[in-house]
Amino acid sequence: MSNTDNPLLDFTGLPRFCDVRPEHVAPALDRLLEENRRSRESLLAGHGHYTWDDFVQPIEDMNERLNRVWSVVAHLNAVMDNEALRAAYNEGVVRVTDYYTELQQDERLYSGYQSVAKSAQFSAYSQAQRKLVENRLRDFRLFGAELPADKKRRFGEVQSELAVLQARFEQNVLDATQGWALYLDDEADLAGLPEAARTLAREEAAREGRSGWKLTLRAPSYQAFMSYADHRELRQRMYEAYVTRASDQGPNAGRWDNGPLMLRLLALRHEEARLLGFSHYAEYALQKRMVKSVEQVLGFLRELAERARPVAVRELEELAAFAREQHGLKRLEAWDIPYYSEKLRQARYGFSQEDLRPYFPAKRVVSGMFEVVRRLYGVHIVSVDNPDVWHPDVRFYEIRDESGAVRGRCYMDLYARAHKRGGAWMDECISRKRTAAGVQHPVAFLVCNFSPSMDGRPALLTHEEVITLFHEFGHGLHHLLTTVDYPGVAGLNGVAWDAVELPSQFMENWCWEREALDLIAAHWQTGQKLPESLFEKLIASKNFQAGMQFVRQLEFALFDMLLHSANEPPTAVHDIQQLLEEVRREVAVVFPPTFNRFQNSFTHIFSGGYAAGYYSYKWAEVLSADAFSKFEENGIFDRRTGLEFLHHVLEPGGSREPMELFVAFRGREPTVDALLRHTGLVA
Numbered sequence: 001m002s003n004t005d006n007p008l009l010d011f012t013g014l015p016r017f018c019d020v021r022p023e024h025v026a027p028a029l030d031r032l033l034e035e036n037r038r039s040r041e042s043l044l045a046g047h048g049h050y051t052w053d054d055f056v057q058p059i060e061d062m063n064e065r066l067n068r069v070w071s072v073v074a075h076l077n078a079v080m081d082n083e084a085l086r087a088a089y090n091e092g093v094v095r096v097t098d099y100y101t102e103l104q105q106d107e108r109l110y111s112g113y114q115s116v117a118k119s120a121q122f123s124a125y126s127q128a129q130r131k132l133v134e135n136r137l138r139d140f141r142l143f144g145a146e147l148p149a150d151k152k153r154r155f156g157e158v159q160s161e162l163a164v165l166q167a168r169f170e171q172n173v174l175d176a177t178q179g180w181a182l183y184l185d186d187e188a189d190l191a192g193l194p195e196a197a198r199t200l201a202r203e204e205a206a207r208e209g210r211s212g213w214k215l216t217l218r219a220p221s222y223q224a225f226m227s228y229a230d231h232r233e234l235r236q237r238m239y240e241a242y243v244t245r246a247s248d249q250g251p252n253a254g255r256w257d258n259g260p261l262m263l264r265l266l267a268l269r270h271e272e273a274r275l276l277g278f279s280h281y282a283e284y285a286l287q288k289r290m291v292k293s294v295e296q297v298l299g300f301l302r303e304l305a306e307r308a309r310p311v312a313v314r315e316l317e318e319l320a321a322f323a324r325e326q327h328g329l330k331r332l333e334a335w336d337i338p339y340y341s342e343k344l345r346q347a348r349y350g351f352s353q354e355d356l357r358p359y360f361p362a363k364r365v366v367s368g369m370f371e372v373v374r375r376l377y378g379v380h381i382v383s384v385d386n387p388d389v390w391h392p393d394v395r396f397y398e399i400r401d402e403s404g405a406v407r408g409r410c411y412m413d414l415y416a417r418a419h420k421r422g423g424a425w426m427d428e429c430i431s432r433k434r435t436a437a438g439v440q441h442p443v444a445f446l447v448c449n450f451s452p453s454m455d456g457r458p459a460l461l462t463h464e465e466v467i468t469l470f471h472e473f474g475h476g477l478h479h480l481l482t483t484v485d486y487p488g489v490a491g492l493n494g495v496a497w498d499a500v501e502l503p504s505q506f507m508e509n510w511c512w513e514r515e516a517l518d519l520i521a522a523h524w525q526t527g528q529k530l531p532e533s534l535f536e537k538l539i540a541s542k543n544f545q546a547g548m549q550f551v552r553q554l555e556f557a558l559f560d561m562l563l564h565s566a567n568e569p570p571t572a573v574h575d576i577q578q579l580l581e582e583v584r585r586e587v588a589v590v591f592p593p594t595f596n597r598f599q600n601s602f603t604h605i606f607s608g609g610y611a612a613g614y615y616s617y618k619w620a621e622v623l624s625a626d627a628f629s630k631f632e633e634n635g636i637f638d639r640r641t642g643l644e645f646l647h648h649v650l651e652p653g654g655s656r657e658p659m660e661l662f663v664a665f666r667g668r669e670p671t672v673d674a675l676l677r678h679t680g681l682v683a
């Protein structure tokens, strides 16, 4: 196959999604890996005195082409899962991992980078170039470039196996999510469920040629059922199916069980760290973070727990009392919590999440969000026709600056559907890079799982979904608005993982401001703005159960950090369960039933990038709340403050240390005050 025959190897423009087939994956990798290996050998055959132009840049270019191909494959695998693509992905992920291991362990390359760093020109390179070289030198060490041959080989084997198992963990969760559904024939069983959720359930059933309703474990269906369905036993059945996905418990016990995978993953991560001389995986992972020690992370989380737990205890007591007094419920079970929480919210604030939905038609929310971004950073975002997408739901946008010059482009795939991974995320499609022909503009994928349009009615979002969209778009802006010309440190690349959530969580703040809501909210039928009474109720309820949500995040973060900082990895799944229970006794207020196997679908830490890094959400929340407090002082649409955030945080991306960037923007180091104030944990 020639380059032009294989759409994955066409680098002339945007990916050709309509042409890409699973059978293109292996030949594209064959070709690219072979070319890259050959180019590397010819680079290394040189004189040994390396510079940016004749050494670093060509290597960056090779990596960038491989990343471009692989990002398309990984993206399609996440949003359009099928057997052939999954097989091609699983085979490819090992080859790509092996390739990078080989690259990172190559002593000749390592000394090439060392010679660049020691060269006389080094100090004349830009900040971004120097940071990139320093990062690469660090990564050589962290990939075992300094290890003896046998340990190096073993390290590589560990990397390969980790890549396979992490992919399988995720696939098991997807299969388990799709592998169970609740079919209902009696409409009485749907009592309490909002119209939107009923329509979705009817359409899901109709798609299979059935009458009645099909409730699934995908977010729009599951969350609505748990929050609104009056039928307690059915809620219990949904809950059991959901929290036992990919485990040894529940209706599909033993099928897709991630238990053994977790043990193996943890053992391999431990071995990886030990090979490099670290005591455990967490210590290894923290080498590339803002936070420098496990003790610092644990201290940070426990200090927050001390403040949040008493609030959470009180909230849970109030909920139990409400369910008992108003609804005669004797014992509040895990499958009752979302349901009575929603009832309590309605009783206390006089509105339901569903009341807001008509004011958030997805199209309006998206265009309003773009207007928020225009006011802050002066960039214009417009919808552009692009028929070459992977699904008809996908929309495509272009970002231009005030002079009309393109800054970046973005695909949005917003709605839940079968064969699509759950959750919401932003991913890189193409990175910003300077080439001989000019600047190559960044392109992003933005993926969510919102309730789709139904019954001729447009897609209407809940306020929580609006927040999710802003969050992911904040990641998107980090990638799209970077002005760094070297992909390795452009946008999110090279940013310490515990600082990555700063631009995303920062954007969420605008979802709570009247002035911003007026841009994003308009009734889908009347065009009416969010009524003042409803706005006041929304704001009054902002910190509803904030303590309970806070301690839940702390529970996940502590569990993750303790799991990855043990001196020996667990040897039985029971040990993992036991650790989780200990953490719950320390910080949680809700104790799930014994069959709960939440950990078996904790993809963030077992297949995503958050291993020993879940604390990042809270850590970066301190930064994002403090950053936003500057807007509270100067006005939420203050252009000058907006441009400062753009120039000091978004544009430099990974080219500087996150703390330097934060201080440049805020004028001082971060404090936890704004976060505590925003979440109502202090007055």
Ligand code: ZN
Pocket: 471, 475, 501, 504
């Ligand atoms: Zn995020």
